[in-house]
Amino acid sequence: MPASELANPQPFGPGRLASWWASRPVLSFVLRRAAALVLLSLGITCVTFVLTNLVPGDPAAANLGQLAVGDPTAVAAFREHYGLNKPLPVQYLIYLDHLVHGDLGVSEQTHNPVRHDLATYIPATAELALISIGIALVVGITLGVVAALRRNRLTDHVLRVISLAGVSMPIFWIALLALYVFFFRLGWAPGSGRLDPGANPPPHLTGIYTFDALVSGSWGTLWDALSHLMLPAIVLAGWNIGLLTRYTRSAVLDVLQEDYIRAARAKGLRSLTVIFRHVLRAALPAIVTVLGLLFANAMTGSVLIETIFAWPGIGQYAYHSATSLDLPAITGVSLFVAVLYVSINFVVDVLYGVIDPRIRIT
């Protein structure tokens, strides 16, 4: 039992509940965040619902495609399924009910349920995004630490220019140039796709080829998958490297001003030891807060470059569905990405709040 409760015993009633709450700051913090997450997710469904209802003209025509519109029974079934003859709030509830049951509608383009399509395309993008975020974390944090340590010297200014260039690059253009130079001209990188043409994917476990190949011990496939991954992953990391360099630099600078770093230096610890054991450890929580942003950038990037690398992920799926005005598909993608994004931010928030008690107050 916490000391506060012992010192100030409360009778039964609301005061007791309040003190129970107050004595469990972490739990109340996590619950408040979780409630916010649920509300935000509801809000997201609201936005996607409004957007699908924004389409000018007949939603049945927009969702079923031109062929099915001629068929009155199909149109009637569609209207019944989505409650289109009912008022909007009821339609929204029906929409929510469908979502809860995993029904995201049927893609006009592939004629598959959107949920099925998402399940097919997500592993490829997950693999690409994870590897690229990994590359960005290693390179970006290293460059940021170097920039902070060499602050206001030439190295710092050069890194500043590089990181600004990183966030200024049109990623689709860099992807194209990289493919042209390293594949078409030099032949160092394999062409587009996830594997060489004709190669069989590894036995399906997660759909993440490198992982599946590693688990099943197919080393040839692993190498094949890795070599196809490298170029798109590096291109995709560019934006995030620029961002992380800037962010790490300022986080490390904040820490470097602390007295305990001076003390660590003064007692004669080697610079590298100080950096790893004290500086980075203190700066990492601040760096972790951008994880959500890294994810958002990776998703934005994969929408723009997956077509160039013929990478069969949800970026390419989003691109094809948006350009063919396949509304159920593109809404499904945005719903999935947005909910994942707020969930990542939720986890980051909670982790950060648990690590750093000062955050919980706000």
Next chain:
Amino acid sequence: MTELTPRDLWRGGLLRTRVRQRRVRRPRGIAAAGALVALAWVVIAVFAPLIAPHDPLAQNWTPFLHPSRAHLFGTDELGRDVLSRVVFGARLSLPLALLLVSLSAAIGGGIGLISGYFRGWVDGVLMRLVDLFFAFPPIILAMVVTAALGPSIRNAVLALVVVSWPSYARVVRGLVLSIGNSDYVLSSRLIGRSARVALLRDVLPNVAGPVVVLATLDLGNAMLLLAGLSFLGLGAQPPVAEWGSMVANGAQNFEFWWLATFPGMAIFTSVLAFNFLGDGLRDALDPRAQAQVEDAKP
């Protein structure tokens, strides 16, 4: 290392005057370079008909001509002069990015102002709305909006306004809240100014600086997103000369590198210019960055 070298003195701050000069000058150099390149692009956009050697839409030449003296950037798949198209592309990208940022700043700024001024439940509702829009990665939300409205450059700008106003709302609200509680605003209220006048005369001018920085940084971002949407085919429609769609063209005619390289370079240099400019402005105006600059290195 027992003897003090000039380098140690420099590090220890005994030669601080020199350090201070260096520290202030460098970022300004970057900002100045940015301003110069941005200005160059504005000049190109304004005088495009005088600068471009040919009509950007005229299909007068053999397709896929290599860059040469006659066509510095080569010709595209329809035999149009790529240099002229890049030059005329500036007439589309720059004003549209400016329009997009001004609209977002006006809408977001207005909402932030209302939120910070009224506080209470108005603030709560508006800020939850802002959170909601932050929940979507920008380009994905913009894709849904353009897919719902139909692809055109106008709808692309609209979609990007929808995704970019929230950051202005959040910044302006925070500024209004903190400035509204500052001593000079309170004393201006004490000498009898109404809340509305205080908001306009005392708060707004101090909100303007950070918003300008944000807008400058956002300008580059806006150009990137706009070019991205056009690259996806959701923005400018052919035959308009637009940088993003020109890169998309180059992607389709992959082996003719000059089709994508030059318009991409145009996007890159103009975005970089605005980012340099915004970065320099932020350092100049942000008190926290200055405090950091003044501190000694440990």
